[in-house]
Amino acid sequence: MCAQARTVSRIRAASRPPWFGNARGYSPRSPQPGVDLFLDANEGRPFESALERMASMDGTSLARYPSFVELEASIARFWKVDAGRVVCTAGGDEAIARVCATRLAPGAKALVFEPAFAMFGAYARGRGAEVVALPWFDSDNFPLAEALETVRGCPSLGLVCLANPSNPTGAALGRTEAMSLARACEEAGVAFLFDAAYAEFADDDPTGVVSTVESAYVVRTFSKAYGLAGLRVGYVLAPTCCEADKLRAAGSPYPSSPLAAELASTSLEDRDGLAGSVQRVLTERADLFDVLTASGARAVPSQANFVFARVADAPGLVRALAERGIAIRGFEESPGLADAVRITCPGDERDYARLRDALQAVRRFL
Numbered sequence: 085m086c087a088q089a090r091t092v093s094r095i096r097a098a099s100r101p102p103w104f105g106n107a108r109g110y111s112p113r114s115p116q117p118g119v120d121l122f123l124d125a126n127e128g129r130p131f132e133s134a135l136e137r138m139a140s141m142d143g144t145s146l147a148r149y150p151s152f153v154e155l156e157a158s159i160a161r162f163w164k165v166d167a168g169r170v171v172c173t174a175g176g177d178e179a180i181a182r183v184c185a186t187r188l189a190p191g192a193k194a195l196v197f198e199p200a201f202a203m204f205g206a207y208a209r210g211r212g213a214e215v216v217a218l219p220w221f222d223s224d225n226f227p228l229a230e231a232l233e234t235v236r237g238c239p240s241l242g243l244v245c246l247a248n249p250s251n252p253t254g255a256a257l258g259r260t261e262a263m264s265l266a267r268a269c270e271e272a273g274v275a276f277l278f279d280a281a282y283a284e285f286a287d288d289d290p291t292g293v294v295s296t297v298e299s300a301y302v303v304r305t306f307s308k309a310y311g312l313a314g315l316r317v318g319y320v321l322a323p324t325c326c327e328a329d330k331l332r333a334a335g336s337p338y339p340s341s342p343l344a345a346e347l348a349s350t351s352l353e354d355r356d357g358l359a360g361s362v363q364r365v366l367t368e369r370a371d372l373f374d375v376l377t378a379s380g381a382r383a384v385p386s387q388a389n390f391v392f393a394r395v396a397d398a399p400g401l402v403r404a405l406a407e408r409g410i411a412i413r414g415f416e417e418s419p420g421l422a423d424a425v426r427i428t429c430p431g432d433e434r435d436y437a438r439l440r441d442a443l444q445a446v447r448r449f450l
Contacts, residue, residue: 116411121435123428124411126251126282126390128311128365130347131357137350138343145342155345158352159319165295168325171332174339176281176305176318181207183301183320184243185334186327187275188213192242195234197227199252199421201279204245213242222384223255228264235268244269247279249286252413252426254386259290263297270299278302282388284309284362285369295321308389309362310351311431315344361431365389368429368436375443376427379450390428393450398423401449408442 152172160167173179180203188194190212196204197220205215216234218227235241244265249256262278269276276299283289283304295302302321307313317340322328351357372391376383383393395401402414402425412428415421430436443450 116406119406119409119411121410121430121438123390123430123439124413124426125313126308126388126426126428127313128308128361128389129431130311131351131354131361133354133357134310134312134347134351138347141343141346145346148342149338150340150342150345152339152345155317155349155352156319158349159321162352163292163295163321165321166325169322169328171320171322171328172339172345173318173320173335175307175313175316176279176303177203178316178335178339179301179303179305179318179320179331180204180245180277180279182331182334183275183277183303184208184211184213186330188242191240193238193240194243194245195231195238195241196245197231197247197250199250199415199418200245201247201251204247204277204279208243208245216241220250220255221253223257223387226255226257226261228257228261231265232268235265235272235274241272241274243275243277245277245279247281248290249282249386249388251282251388252390252415252421252424253384253392254282254388254390255384256286256288256387258288259293262290262294266294266297266300270297274299276300281305281308284358285365285389286387291321298323301327306348306351309358309365310348311361312344312347312351315347316340317344317348364433365429365431368431371436371440372427372429375440376450379443379447381450389431390426392424392426394423395425395450396423397449398425401425401446404446404449405442408445410439410442 156170156172157167159170184207188211192213194208194213194215196217198217208215218230220226266276278294278300280291291302294300300323305318322331373383376393381393381395383391398414405412413426415424
C-alpha cells in the first residue's frame with residue numbers, strides 16, 4: 085500500500101465513531117431463482133386507484149424534486165394533528181433512523197421488546213447507544229410492569245421502541261397498556277417510538293391517543309396495508325412541531341420521489357380500497373393460522389398481515405416452499421428463533437390458494 089493510501093486509511097479509521105462496529109444492518113432480500121410469490125417481507129398490494137393514477141401520470145414530475153407538503157397536510161387531516169408535526173420519510177425505516185438520530189447519543193440506552201424489528205437495534209447502536217431488551221412473544225403477556233420499572237428506574241434510558249403489532253410475531257397490546265407506557269415515558273423524559281406499521285390489521289389502533297402524548301413519536305408506513313413498499317413512503321407524527329423540525333434536519337430533504345408522494349396521497353384517500361385490502365388479509369390470516377396449527381405447527385395469534393409459527397423443520401420448510409416458487413421468512417441466524425418462520429398473507433385469492441396447497445404438500449416440515 086502506498087503512503088497516500090495508508091494515510092487515507094488512517095483518516096477513515098480515525099473518523100469512524102468507536103461504536104460503529106457494533107451496528108448490525110438489515111439483510112435485504114437476495115435473488116431466488118424460480119421464486120415468483122414473495123411472502124417473506126410482509127408487503128401488501130397496491131390499490132386499483134393507485135395503479136390507475138400511475139397510468140395517467142406523465143413524465144414531467146420525474147425532472148423535479150418532490151414536495152411532500154400536500155401529503156403531509158393530508159396525513160395531518162387524517163389524524164387530526166397539526167401539519168407541522170408530520171414528517172414524511174423514506175419508508176418507516178428511515179423514520180426510525182431519524183428518531184434515533186435526534187434522541188440517542190453515545191452512552192444512552194434504548195429499550196426494545198424481543199424478538200424485535202431488527203432496525204431498532206441497528207439504528208440505536210449506530211448512534212452509540214446500548215440496547216436493552218425485554219421478552220415479548222404474544223399479546224397476552226406483554227411485560228408492562230418490567231417496562232414501567234425500566235422507564236422509571238434507568239436514568240440513562242433515552243428511547244423506548246415498541247412495534248405494535250410486533251414484527252416478527254404479530255403480537256399486539258391495547259390502548260390502555262400503550263398509554264400506560266407512553267405516559268410513563270412522558271413523566272420520565274424518555275422518548276417513546278411507537279411503530280404502527282401493521283396497525284391497520286389490528287383489532288385496536290392506539291395511534292390517535294398515543295399521538296397526544298408529548299414524549300411519543302408515532303411511525304407509520306404506506307408499505308404494508310397500502311401496498312406501496314417499492315415507493316418507500318413512511319411518516320412520523322412527532323410530539324411537537326419543534327421535534328418535527330429536528331427530524332427534518334436529521335435526514336434528506338427529499339426522502340422519496342414525486343411518484344411516491346402522488347400515489348401515497350391517492351391511496352390515503354381511498355378508504356374503500358383500504359377496507360377491502362385489509363379484510364382480504366384478515367380472512368387469509370385466520371385460515372392460515374388454522375392450516376398451520378392443524379398441521380402441528382405452533383402458530384402465534386397475529387394482528388398483523390402475517391402469521392409467525394414454530395415448526396418441526398424451519399429451514400426445510402423455507403427450502404421446500406422456495407422449490408415451489410414461494411418465499412417465506414426463516415430465522416436461522418436469530419437466537420432463539422431457529423425453529424420459526426413468518427408467512428405473509430398475500431392479500432389475493434389465487435395466491436393464497438397456491439400457498440395453502442403448497443403448505444399441504446410440505447406439511448411434513450410443519
